[in-house]
Amino acid sequence: MNVQVRLLGILSISYPAFSKFRTIKIDKGITIEELIKHMGLNLSDIHFISVNGKMVKAEYQPVEGDKIIFFPPASGG
Numbered sequence: 001m002n003v004q005v006r007l008l009g010i011l012s013i014s015y016p017a018f019s020k021f022r023t024i025k026i027d028k029g030i031t032i033e034e035l036i037k038h039m040g041l042n043l044s045d046i047h048f049i050s051v052n053g054k055m056v057k058a059e060y061q062p063v064e065g066d067k068i069i070f071f072p073p074a075s076g077g
Contacts, residue, residue: 049069
């Protein structure tokens with residue numbers, strides 16, 4: 001199935017192809033945590049996960065057409 005993934009902030013610097021929504025194919029029934037690992041990201045680098053505009057936990061199982069955004073921890077001063 002297909003989902004759209006976007007990375008924000010510092011995450012998009014490491015993976016510029018995902019600075020805008022990018023469609024990727026995933027297996028049905030995997031969790032967001034498994035998707036993160038599949039993409040080569042570390043769960044500890046992600047502070048919030050949004051699916052279709054709502055915050056979800058890493059245990060969420062995406063469905064066809066979901067728009068997933070990964071947010072890094074905020075920093076600055």
